[in-house]
Amino acid sequence: MNTEHRIVILGAGYTGMLAAVRLARRTRKQHVRITLVNPSPRFTERLRMHQVAAGQELADYRIDDILTGTGIQFVQGWATSIDPAAGHVVVDRNRTLPYDDLVYALGSSTDTSIVPGAADHAWTLDNPRTARHFADRLNAVAAQGGTLTVCGGGLTGIEAATEIADSHPELRVTLISVGAPGTMMGDKARGYLNRTLDRLGIIREIGSAVTKVLPDAVELSNGTIVSADMTLWTTGTRVAPLATQAGIETDARGLIVVDQTLRSISHPNIHAVGDAAAVRMPWGQIHGTCQSGMPTAAYTADTIARQLRGKTVRPFRFGYFHQPVSLGRRDGVIQFTRSDDTPGRCYLTGRLAAAYKESVSASPVPLFRFSRRMNVPVKLKAGRPATTQPA
Incomplete structure (x- = not known):
């Protein structure tokens, strides 16, 4: 009899990667098998694609290296279908991965179909x-x-x-x-x-x-x-049709509709994070950014770990903090915001703003590495610990 709790995570972007390494840390003393699926062996810094477009070289981060010591199994390939009734994912149309919990972190891409x-x-x-x-x-x-x-x-x-x-x-x-x-x-x-x-x-x-x-x-x-x-086309986004095709409840844009704990309202053992999820706060729906996506990933990892221990789960809560924008390598503008992402009074410009934005762009990979060894708080709002929960 199989007593392992099988967790499959689709997508190794910012949210999928954080969910994987944090979950491995949170469940290290339990009989859990975590599988991370991604088409590329390289971790992509989506926040820096404009730098690549301008001719700059980025660090080559390999997913296997980031996962070292976590016990996570990395499967390189495309998730081609999900069968929620059977509880499995098909990768590259020929490999079946069964799951007890599925973390859907496939994210979005630029929509060039409208015009x-x-x-x-x-x-x-x-x-x-x-x-x-x-x-x-x-x-x-x-x-x-x-x-x-x-x-x-x-x-x-x-x-x-x-x-x-x-x-x-x-x-x-x-x-x-x-x-x-x-x-x-x-x-x-x-x-x-x-x-x-x-x-x-x-x-x-x-x-x-x-x-x-x-x-x-x-x-x-x-x-x-x-x-x-x-x-160069930078306007409009679309999500993968995988969830909708699988019969998982999605909204008009194809985002998975979730409850207050970021679980699918139609299939509770499916958790959606980042810009693959339709997440509503009292002030409105969260829009897909790394700033909001990383907290959803941390929260989901903590939630699954708590559920496996039979503990209660608090609802997800989130508030925006800033809008960091680089304007070349030596300039930038940072607009600090209210929780609902409307502009506040404070802002930062120039080289200090450029350094601030660089620190934001550079933070995910160190966060992944620290999260392999310790439970790192993820900040949501001006010094207030995020939606993270003690395991």
Whole structure:
């Protein structure tokens, strides 16, 4: 008779990796088998893809190395289906992994399906390989004094546009956004952002949506044609259809609908974390960022460990703290926020802000490594310990 409690974690991004190593630490004295599934053997720093796009090299973090000493089994492959009734996941259509608890951490990717031509003619920063190919092509375009159009004025678009403009001053960079860049910031932080965009020579096309992406241009809803030797698409996200296809209850976007303990309301032994989960707080739904995703992963690891011990579980609670934005390697703007992510009074700019953002981007891998040896608190809100719970 099999007495092992089998836990399968899908996705080894920021949330899946933290859930795995923290869960291994929390259950080290129990008869638990943890399996982590991911298509790539490398841990991808999604927070740094704009740096790769600008031609910078990142550290090569291998998942096996991060998992050293944890006892976690790493399976490289694509999760192709889930059978909640049978309690198993199929990997690469030929390997079956049974589970007692499933942690769904597949995350999201850039949605290029909404606007005609985006999938065919625009680049995305979804993975290091694509970002490196983009950087190689960008070098050739920059050498000819060419043009780059960045579609999307959110944080990803801002960071990509400024990083590239800072690294390639010979490029003509245009940022296209329906709303003004930095609308999530307060007036002073947004003013600093706009002055930085001016300093870097970034042209803004504000107020019109992209209606079509052409091989050498972008067409806007007001009829304007913006020429582009390269187009970078950073707006809109989509999630993997795996959960919906499996009959797990999802919302209109395909996010798993969860209860107050981040368990699927249709299949309670399935836990969703990060931007794969539709998580609601009293002030509204959490949006998918590393800032909110890491706490969901830590909470879920603690929750499963407590449930295995027969202990009670507190509901998940979360509040935002900041919006850190890099503006090249030597500049940045940090907007400190209220719990509901609306801007507060405090902000930080310049080199101090760049150092602050770098510390945020660099923190996950050390957190994973520390979590192999000790129970590391995950902060949610200005010094208040997160939703983490004693095991």
